[in-house]
Amino acid sequence: MHHHNDKTAGQMKEISVFTRVLPEYLFKKSNIVKIIVSTAIYASIFINIYKPFGSGTWDSNLSELYFFLYSSVIVLIGFVVITLSRIVMYFWNQRQRIVNIQYVMWILFEVLFMSIFFTIIVLSINNEANAWHTFKDCFYNTILILLLPYLIIHTYLSLSERNRELEERDGIKPVDSTARMIDFYDEREVLRLSVMKSKVLYVEAADNYVCIYYRKQSGVARFMLRNSLKAMEKYLADVDIVRCHRSYMVNLEHVSVIRRERGGIYLELTIPEMPDIPLSHKYRDKVDAWFKTIEQ
Numbered sequence: 359m360h361h362h363n364d365k366t367a368g369q370m371k372e373i374s375v376f377t378r379v380l381p382e383y384l385f386k387k388s389n390i391v392k393i394i395v396s397t398a399i400y401a402s403i404f405i406n407i408y409k410p411f412g413s414g415t416w417d418s419n420l421s422e423l424y425f426f427l428y429s430s431v432i433v434l435i436g437f438v439v440i441t442l443s444r445i446v447m448y449f450w451n452q453r454q455r456i457v458n459i460q461y462v463m464w465i466l467f468e469v470l471f472m473s474i475f476f477t478i479i480v481l482s483i484n485n486e487a488n489a490w491h492t493f494k495d496c497f498y499n500t501i502l503i504l505l506l507p508y509l510i511i512h513t514y515l516s517l518s519e520r521n522r523e524l525e526e527r528d529g530i531k532p533v534d535s536t537a538r539m540i541d542f543y544d545e546r547e548v549l550r551l552s553v554m555k556s557k558v559l560y561v562e563a564a565d566n567y568v569c570i571y572y573r574k575q576s577g578v579a580r581f582m583l584r585n586s587l588k589a590m591e592k593y594l595a596d597v598d599i600v601r602c603h604r605s606y607m608v609n610l611e612h613v614s615v616i617r618r619e620r621g622g623i624y625l626e627l628t629i630p631e632m633p634d635i636p637l638s639h640k641y642r643d644k645v646d647a648w649f650k651t652i653e654q
Contacts, residue, residue: 375458376457376458376459377457377458377459378457378458379455379456379457380451380455380456380457380458380461381516381519382588382604383515383518383519384512384515385447385448385451386565386566387448387565388565388566389515390444390448392511392515393444393508393511393512393515394437394440394441394444396507396510396511397437397440397503397504397507397508397511398433398436398437398440400503400506400507401433401436401503401504401507402429402430402433404502404503405429405432405433405503406429408499432476432479435475436472436475436503439468439471439472439475440468440504443464443468447464465504465505465508468504469497469500469501469504469505470497472500472503472504473493473496473497473500474493474496476496476499476500477489477492477493477496480492480496522545522586532592532593532594532595532596533555533593533594533596533597534596535596535597537555537597538554538555538556539552539553539554539555540552540553540554540555540558540594540597540599542570542581542583542585543585543593544583544584544585545584545585545586545589550581550583551570551581551583553570553572555597555599555609556611557572557573557574558570558571558572558599558609559571559572559573559578559608559609559612559627559629559632560599560606560607560608560609560612560627560635561587561590561599561606561607561608562605562606563586563587563604563605563606564582566584566586567582567583567584567585568582568583568585568586568587568590569581569582569583570582570583571632573629578629578632587601587604587605587606587607590607591607594607598610598611598648600641600644600645600648601641601644602625602635602636602637602638602641602644602645603635603636603637603638603641604638604640605636606635606636608625608627608635610645610648610649612627612628612629613625613626613627613628613635613645614626614627614628616637616645616649617634622636622637622638623636623637623638623639623642624636624637625637625645
């Protein structure tokens with residue numbers, strides 16, 4: 359019986375790994391650029407040194423310079439394909455969070471698509487080549503061209519994110535719940551902005567930056583700060599500026615209406631002409647709980 363429970367627990371753990379949502383840092387625009395550019399550079403070096411797909415025998419009279427130009431065209435086409443793939447993935451993740459198994463399948467599709475593309479190129483140049491053997495060779499080499507740089511850059515990004523989280527953990531202490539002023543620091547812990555807590559409206563993520571919207575005499579001001587929304591969430595954990603969406607935090611003191619529509623849930627602010635702030639189901643309980651305490 360105990361053995362059966364251990365087996366069931368192991369299966370559940372495997373399922374949770376497959377269905378775990380991908381970390382947000384993979385979808386930062388700067389990290390997407392790193393993935394694409396590093397893969398293109400590696401592919402260019404790999405093709406010119408290793409000469410895969412039988413390219414070394416295409417034309418014995420082909421100089422190294424012309425081979426480099428031909429390979430650059432191939433790499434450029436592959437660069438465009440990977441770029442389009444990552445753009446589609448980015449917007450898909452905006453609509454519905456991608457999980458590990460979906461990401462693995464997506465990468466395998468990239469490998470398959472590029473393998474077919476390289477097979478077509480080889481067969482168009484060498485009419486005597488066997489289609490099936492050519493495809494297998496192209497599939498093997500495409501794995502080396504794509505998966506190896508993917509593995510390296512993903513390991514690098516994971517370590518960078520872990521180091522950043524450790525620095526945040528040991529950094530500035532969260533704002534005290536009784537504080538009237540909030541000091542906003544950048545990722546280097548340099549003080550950039552001080553605002554009265556009651557003046558802060560909401561905070562919006564902007565890739566590697568956050569935009570802080572606050573009231574002033576002439577209207578509403580916006581201040582851009584190099585930091586992450588995740589760091590802001592920890593820093594503001596003890597005040598009423600809470601996470602309501604993957605891209606937003608809102609000062610609940612300025613929320614007047616929670617509006618539910620078919621397209622989602624939105625928070626209306628007390629300030630006229632301010633945009634509605636989306637509220638995702640993940641953070642809905644926290645916002646509802648705050649309003650219930652106010653009603654009591």
